Amino acid sequence: MAPNPPSLPLFLLPPPTVLLPSVVLALGVTRPDNAVLISALHRQTLASPGDRLVGCVTLVNATQSEGAAPSDSAATDGLTDSDSDKQIVKHGLSTIHHFGCLARVVRIERGPTGQLQVVLEGLSRFRITSLVSAEPYYTANVSHFIDAPLDATDIPTYTLVAQLKRLARDLITFLKSSSSSSSSPSSSSQPPLAATLPTNPRAIRRLESVVNHSSFQDSGKLADLLVFTLDVPVEQKIALLAIEPTKERLAKAVELLSQQINMFKISQSINTSVDTNLNKKQRDFLLRQQLKAIRQELGDKDAEANEDEDIEELTKKLESANLPAEAEKVVTRELKRLKRMQPTQAEYQVCRTYLETLSEVPWSTATDDKIDGAMIRAAKEQLDHDHYGLDQVKRRLIEYLAVIRLKSRGQDKSVIEKAPILLLVGPPGVGKTSLAKSVATALGRKFARISLGGVRDEAEIRGHRRTYVGAMPGLIVQAYRKAGVINPVILLDEIDKLGENSVHGDPSAAMLEVLDPEQNNSFVDHYINIPIDLSKTLFIATANSLETISAPLLDRMETIELSGYTYLEKKHIAQQYLIPKQIVANGLEPGQVTITDDALLKIATCYTREAGVRHLEREIASVCRGKAVEFASLYEDEIEHDDIKGKYEAVVTEPEIEKYLGMEKFENEIANRENRPGVVTGLAYMGSGNGGLLFIEASKYYSGSSGGGGLQLTGNLGAVIKESAMLSLTWVRAHGFELQLVDSRTENPLAGFDVHMHAPAGAIPKDGPSAGVAMTVALVSLLTMKAVPADLAMTGEMTLRGQVLPVGGIKEKVLAAHRAGIRKILLPARNRKDVEHEMPANVKEEIVFVYLFSIWDALAEIWPETVRPVAIVESRL
Structure with missing residues (x-):
């Protein structure tokens, strides 16, 4: 063999290809510089026969396209000895590894497609000391590694060689079993082999022959061949290429072989476990196919398709719900569970209902308050239009709106934090509920009402845990689902009639977190089990008395008392609101009923004795029904509409009240004393x-x-x-x-x-x-x-x-x-x-x-x- 030359032309191997000594490798030539090199070697052989030697090094990453020529934009040598731990060489657009393998070009040929192919045989290791040139192909000065003979008397070395051969035989045994299993279409117990492992019987027999006939001194080459065969990362193969002492290479090869064989054993164990469950899965599949056929016979052909469409639609709703980070983790986990389950499972509907509830909670959707220069004036007009009197509560609500107006300057108008908790206390019929609706209208917010009268179970406030059958969210979360926004005006009606402590818990205590501005930004419903921000909501509670409200709950609310109306106020309320409302409610038109002030005063004093106006409205409704009877009776006589105006009297005077309402129900107590x-x-x-x-x-x-x-x-x-x-x-x-x-x-x-x-x-x-x-x-x-x-x-x-x-x-x-x-x-x-x-x-x-x-x-x-x-x-x- 020709001596190791100090200067070598470099053949660049595309990652993850690594050539090791004693390995024969066939490659297609795609890079222009490699093609020029192979052509030059071919001409050199024709001129003077001899070994054609090249240095094979692996590219770290190929940012240069396969069809581009090397660039001289960075023509300086790129070897960085100080960065030897990285073991790379940079030059131009190419980055190559520091270590390579001296190879002999065994054969040069053209493939069936006309592409140039080359067969390389690895000979020995080398280290690049410097780059000589980049045109027309890379040339580098190298330092060769010479393998020293192994000492057969060294027990650790001998043990490593024996262990290497034992692991090699185990690998060959596994390859044989995998090859025979893959040839049988009925077996699926073996995992698919990596692309680098030999799969055909001929290649496995060749590898077995090399293992059986390798001598003690050839153990280093055997180690290189086995590591090249394994499916290990390119970095580990380069690390093996950089090891000069043969004993250390043997230890590294034994380590990599042990890891690979253990992975094969674990994979085989998993697949065996899968096989044991295969019969059950096949049975389930058969039953599902039968169920599908039954549905088709019943005309429900699209049930499964509809179910998939529903799941897809639910997924889109959850993605567009802008969930917080914690909720998004829960949704991702539950969606995976849902997709793995069959619709016939009992848990399927529970999981789906939970996800649908999460998708309907308005996590971040909010309405923009009408915060502008005319907000205060518009709110005053709205409250005055809807209610007569009640100056104290109107003043407090206007104060709240004014504070919002001032705090919103230069800020996000949709974010108003720590809204007050208002408690309107007063007798029935004074307008507590309608005041809350007027506030929502003045702010431009959605309105939701929660009736707390008769609530005896804590779960009705905090929700039921999902472990219970028929679990559902509490009244608070349901109100948010109904409103569709995170900042509505929520009316807590009849909070004084909330149940007390019992075997089902204390609903009043459950309301403490809801109505505490310092805590309700992370309210947790037992069903949702994810914190919900309630701080942007304006809560307005109503009560008839403060005596039945617990002291801690009362401390969290700002009390505004609404007392009863005077007769003068009742007269104005009746004229502005009650009479027009009852005229329309009883099928009449505006102007067809007019009740004089004296008649209204008599109704208020002699037929009602209340603080509010609810009973007064009923009596006015009775008067309107009486006038409706009079007006309708004229139609029965087939009198023309013009004549009706002359015969029908719309004005109701004081003496006529007794005709519509009967005898006086209340007498003047002072007059009788x-x-x-x-x-x-x-x-x-x-x-x-x-x-x-x-x-x-x-x-x-x-x-x-x-x-x-x-x-x-x-x-x-x-x-x-x-x-x-x-x-x-x-x-x-x-x-x-x-x-x-x-x-x-x-x-x-x-x-x-x-x-x-x-x-x-x-x-x-x-x-x-x-x-x-x-x-x-x-x-x-x-x-x-x-x-x-x-x-x-x-x-x-x-x-x-x-x-x-x-x-x-x-x-x-x-x-x-x-x-x-x-x-x-x-x-x-x-x-x-x-x-x-x-x-x-x-x-x-x-x-x-x-x-x-x-x-x-x-x-x-x-x-x-x-x-x-x-x-x-x-x-x-």
Whole structure:
């Protein structure tokens, strides 16, 4: 063989081809520089016969196209000894590995297609020291590796050689079994072989012969041949090419052979396991084919195709839902599960329903608020158009909109965080629900309503877990699905009627996270099980009373109280909203029913006794139905429309109300009361936002020899109001001399008499401290035989020293007194703020308010001739 030349022409091998010593390789010549090189070698052989030697090196990446010539744009040598760890050489557009294999060109020929082919035989290793030239082909100076003979007496070396041959025989055994299995069409237990492994029996026998006849000194060449046969990455083959000591190459070859054979064994084990389940899969496939045939016979030919189309449509919906990162992971996992399942499986429908729910939740879809310069004015007009009065709640809503307007300057108008949680408290029929709708209209947002009345299960708020049969999301998530956006206005109706703690959990506690602006940006529904942002939603809750709402839940909401309407407000509401609405609802046209102000006032006073206007609307509907009967009866007589106008009277006056509504349902309580001693009109809070009158009647009777001063109470009174009666009696007996009931401080003003106090109606339970002033005045009136005016009412709690303390429900009590015809009210002085800030203007104009510091102020107001004791005169400074 010719000596190893220091300079070699380079034949560039396309990746992942690597030529190792003792390997014979046939390649097609595609690169122009390689073609020039082969042609030059061919001419050289014709001129002077001899070995045609080339250096075969592998390209790292071929950015240069196969048909392009080498470029001289970077003609400098590209060898970087300092980067020897990378083991690459860069030159122009070509990047080649640092190490290569000296090869002899065995044969040069033309293929059937005319392409030039060359057969190369690997001889020895070399390392590039420098590039000589790039034209017309690459030439480099190289340093050759000379294999030293192996030491047969070295036990580690001997062991490596023996291990290499054992692994080689195992590889050949596996190749034989794979080759025989692949030739049988009925067997599929073996995995497909890699492209580099020999697959035909002749090549396997040739490899077996080389293994069996290789000598101890040829072990290095055998290692190169076996590694070239394996399906290992090109980097590992280059690493083996760079190893100079034969012993180290043997160790590397043993390592790679062991890895490859272990992979074959694992793959074979997996395929064997697959074969054991093949019968079951074939059976399932047969049954599915039979089911498909049955469906076709039944006319449901497209069931399976429709199912695939539904899954594809669901996938598109989920992709367009703009899911958050966490939700996207869950959806990807569940979609894979769904596609692996058959529609007949029980879990299939559960998984599909869950994905459909996720696709319908508006994760990021939002409506743009009407945030512009005219927003505040438009909101005021909208609220005034929809509701009469309710100035306090309107003012608070306008404040909220104004804050949104200012915070949106220079920001994204669609992002408004931490919206307030408003709680509208008031009696039924005052417009709490319709206010929420007006706010949604003013903001340009979607509106959704959740009815919480009667909700007893925590799962109805947080949703059911998917492990339960029939699981579904909670009311909150369902409201978002209905609204279709993430920032709607949600009305939580009747939150005071939410169920309390029970065996099914505490729904009120479940609402805490929903209504907490600091937590609801990551609300987790048990069914969805993915955090949902509720912070962009404007929650408006309604309630009739605060007593049944838990303290933690009430703390999370901003309370706005809506009291009842006055008669003037009811008249305006009826004219602007109720009458036009009922005219259309009863088949009439605008202008065909007109109810006078006096008639409306009579309906409100004599046929309704409520804080709201719901019952008033029913009575107006009755009047409209009566007019509809009159109008329709004229059609039955076949009278022309022009004549109907002359015969039909659209105006309803006060005397006609009784014709449509029957006898009066309520009488004026004040008008029926006589001005007699011992009878006083008090004020009471009736619950659900309603106030009313509480009459106190006192009478004395002869007690005989018992000494007098006893007290008897009737009228279904509670413990607190009974204590107020006892306190009033004690105060009157203690101040009998100051009240001029007796001539001496030691005398008993009730000597020989007992007192009976009654509060009609007896069937209605009554309790509370606010009747203390009225009971005391009733006793004084009874004992002094002075009557209290019928149009005067009073409320307030009294102490044993005669001080008057404030009470609650002032607005409701005053409105009830105004509806009943009261024209003067005695109130505790510390309730003055309730009158000034909450009372309608017309009520303050029509009623005289007198504020009391002590019970003597009440007596002096009722009977000016009352002499106030000097000792109890209090400073007003």
